[in-house]
Amino acid sequence: MxxxxxxxxxxxxxxxxxxxxxxxxxxxxxxxxxxxxxxxxxxxxxxxxxxxxxxxxxxxxxxxxxxxxxxxxxxxVAQVQAARRERFLTQELPEVFRTMLLLGIGLPEVQRRYEEFKSAHPQPLTVPS
Amino acid sequence: MxxxxxxxxxxxxxxxxxxxxxxxxxxxxxxxxxxxxxxxxxxxxxxxxxxxxxxxxxxxxxxxxxxxxxxxxxxxVAQVQAARRERFLTQELPEVFRTMLLLGIGLPEVQRRYEEFKSAHPQPLTVPS
Amino acid sequence: MxxxxxxxxxxxxxxxxxxxxxxxxxxxxxxxxxxxxxxxxxxxxxxxxxxxxxxxxxxxxxxxxxxxxxxxxxxxVAQVQAARRERFLTQELPEVFRTMLLLGIGLPEVQRRYEEFKSAHPQPLTVPS
Amino acid sequence: MxxxxxxxxxxxxxxxxxxxxxxxxxxxxxxxxxxxxxxxxxxxxxxxxxxxxxxxxxxxxxxxxxxxxxxxxxxxVAQVQAARRERFLTQELPEVFRTMLLLGIGLPEVQRRYEEFKSAHPQPLTVPS
DNA sequence: GTGGTCTAGACCACC
DNA sequence: GTGGTCTAGACCACA
Structure with a gap:
């Protein structure tokens, strides 16, 4: 690591x-x-x-x-997930939005890269059932 | 400040x-x-x-x-913007995507909050003409 | 020091x-x-x-x-040496040459003093093997 | 300038x-x-x-x-020349020699570059008679 | 123990 | 007036 x-x-x-x-x-x-x-x-x-x-x-x-x-x-799991989610939605996302506006990056661009990212990282991030 | x-x-x-x-x-x-x-x-x-x-x-x-x-x-300006953009696209965005997948948050949710954010912060981030 | x-x-x-x-x-x-x-x-x-x-x-x-x-x-080491060498050859040496021509000091004089310098400072500047 | x-x-x-x-x-x-x-x-x-x-x-x-x-x-002229010469010979040159030894640059290399320098800068540095 | 940051205050050369 | 450097001393997070 x-x-x-x-x-x-x-x-x-x-x-x-x-x-x-x-x-x-x-x-x-x-x-x-x-x-x-x-x-x-x-x-x-x-x-x-x-x-x-x-x-x-x-x-x-x-x-x-x-x-x-x-x-x-x-x-x-529930505890971590809740805390993580809270921070992501209230802290990290708004900061991301601020940066997007500042740099003139729109949602479409983000969306495109999101799909790209997903196809590059199939499903290694989900809990095995 | x-x-x-x-x-x-x-x-x-x-x-x-x-x-x-x-x-x-x-x-x-x-x-x-x-x-x-x-x-x-x-x-x-x-x-x-x-x-x-x-x-x-x-x-x-x-x-x-x-x-x-x-x-x-x-x-x-160009220097700062380029550096900022580079970091955002290659470092921050992928990290955001990772978190989204980890937490099971999809694009629609993000999109919704993005619109919300934009309406709450009209155009305070652009250069006055 | x-x-x-x-x-x-x-x-x-x-x-x-x-x-x-x-x-x-x-x-x-x-x-x-x-x-x-x-x-x-x-x-x-x-x-x-x-x-x-x-x-x-x-x-x-x-x-x-x-x-x-x-x-x-x-x-x-490589980094420092390369940077130092670059500066010496492209900045310092030409300046020395300029001064030599300006003062009418020729290579023989320099050479003489170089030998003198070397004998006064044996090998204190190399890495001990 | x-x-x-x-x-x-x-x-x-x-x-x-x-x-x-x-x-x-x-x-x-x-x-x-x-x-x-x-x-x-x-x-x-x-x-x-x-x-x-x-x-x-x-x-x-x-x-x-x-x-x-x-x-x-x-x-x-005499005054400046004397002072300049003094500094060059007692301060600058020894420093140059130190650097040469440190970087492993020998006299031949310097000599080569000196000739190069001279041919690139014909005689613009001497006093017009 | 290590680096990292900050403050307060001083003195200096320079433009 | 400007930046630039240095000191002394403090407090902190970190390994």
Whole structure:
């Protein structure tokens, strides 16, 4: 995994973990990789992963069994999805619209690129049924 | 001007200045406010504005005449616009599409909100003729 | 390290750092002294060193790992050397030639002094094998 | 005349004036352009030219007749030439040698370029007899 | 520990 | 008046 330079690594990992949960790769109540394991995989300091897990725990996305590990909270999917959706619709989309108007990019152009994008990324982003 | 807490002030000012240039409020080759002046207006330390101007100068958005002040680079508008557009189309839009697919939000929903947004923000983003 | 009075300290430090890299004292991908450490060694304010590192980072001579420190960019040597060579051959040398013609100083004189210089400065400028 | 950004304009003008004197374009005891005139030609603030003239006057390169103008000092040529030569041999040349060793550029290469330079710039740099 | 940002204040050269 | 540099000191997020 590559990390961008303008966002804290532990937040980028939080996004990564959230997405795995959202896509069902890490199902509810399943044990997720230990701090050290994930840290090794991602080539980061264990403290950093710890921070991610603590954050997600405080958001009720993960829970923790002492001495055993971290687990996906049952309501995590709904929880994450709702939060993500909220932010997308109220924060990100308006910002996108602002930029479109500023640059003179219209909906048709966006639409075109959307179709393009979809055909390039068939269905890897949905939850396997 | 209010500043967000999660982005460096000098970068927010850079965005602010860039947008003024992009909208034609500060035309090419015109002198822009002095470091101290803008600092006073924005209620920040002159060093902070200085940092913004240095950044924009290194990006060929501003240039400088010794002892006189900072000026808008002639190619700044095109430069800024091209860079902004490039980033939007190749970085931001795909990220938006990813999120849409992830959250199951379709184009119609986006379209609806886009119209809503446009009617709420008439034409404050274009250059006055 | 002594600093000249007619050039900004942070630029002199940049030259100093570049030369250490060029000579292989600070190899590619190696961690360089922290901002505070170098500042202490050179007896300057940390902000000043910070400025140097930022400059060199913007020139792709250094890169940075969050919370860890600054590192020599792998391509730094080639990068620095190429830029330095280019400037020397296209900017500095012609200026020297101009001066020579203006003052009536010929190549033999220069050659003589060059040999003199070399014997006074054995090989302190090459990379130790 | 174009000005570099890394040297004070009044110093660049001083170099320009010195060279004209050195080449005999402005002979000893001749009146040189007024401050305003030269400022107009060079597109700079008269204060800046004034500063140049004051500097050169303090170096006995120019002298001044109140209400009439500035004149080339009789000993100016010798004076300028000596100072220029001194600086070239003791400051500039050693620096050039340092760079050559650092970059691995030998005398033959320099010699080659010197001949090239000379043939490209026939004799425009000598004093007309 | 690391970098990153900001402030306050100073001094300077320059136009 | 302008920018440019430097210091001292503070606070913060991050690894």
């Amino acid at each position: 590559e990390f961008k330079d303008n966002e804290a690594i532990y937040l980028q990992i939080a996004g990564y973990v959230s997405e795995l949960i959202l896509r069902g790769k890490w199902p509810p109540d399943s044990k997720i990789p230990s701090v050290r394991e994930l840290a090794g995989d991602l080539q980061v300091n264990p403290n950093t992963v710890m921070r991610t897990y603590e954050l997600l725990q405080s958001q009720d996305v993960l829970y923790n069994k002492r001495g055993i590990g971290f687990f996906v909270a049952p309501a995590a | 209010e500043f967000k807490d999660n982005e460096a002030i000098y970068l927010q000012i850079a965005g602010y200045v860039s947008e003024l240039i992009l909208r034609g409020k500060w035309p090419p080759d015109s002198k822009i406010p002095s470091v101290r002046e803008l600092a006073g207006d924005l209620q920040v330390n002159p060093n902070t504005v200085m940092r913004t101007y240095e950044l924009l100068q290194s990006q060929d958005v501003l240039y400088n005449k010794r002892g006189i002040g900072f000026f808008v680079a002639p190619a700044a | 002594e600093f000249k009075d007619n050039e900004a300290i942070y630029l002199q430090i940049a030259g100093y750092v570049s030369e250490l890299i060029l000579r292989g004292k600070w190899p590619p991908d190696s961690k360089i002294p922290s901002v505070r450490e170098l500042a202490g060694d050179l007896q300057v304010n940390p902000n000043t060193v910070m400025r140097t590192y930022e400059l060199l980072q913007s020139q792709d001579v250094l890169y940075n790992k969050r919370g860890i420190g600054f590192f020599v960019a792998p391509a730094a | 174009e000005f570099k950004d890394n040297e004070a304009i009044y110093l660049q003008i001083a170099g320009y004036v010195s060279e004209l004197i050195l080449r005999g374009k402005w002979p000893p005891d001749s009146k040189i352009p007024s401050v305003r005139e030269l400022a107009g030609d060079l597109q700079v603030n008269p204060n800046t030219v004034m500063r140049t003239y004051e500097l050169l006057q303090s170096q006995d390169v120019l002298y001044n007749k109140r209400g009439i103008g500035f004149f080339v000092a009789p000993a100016a």
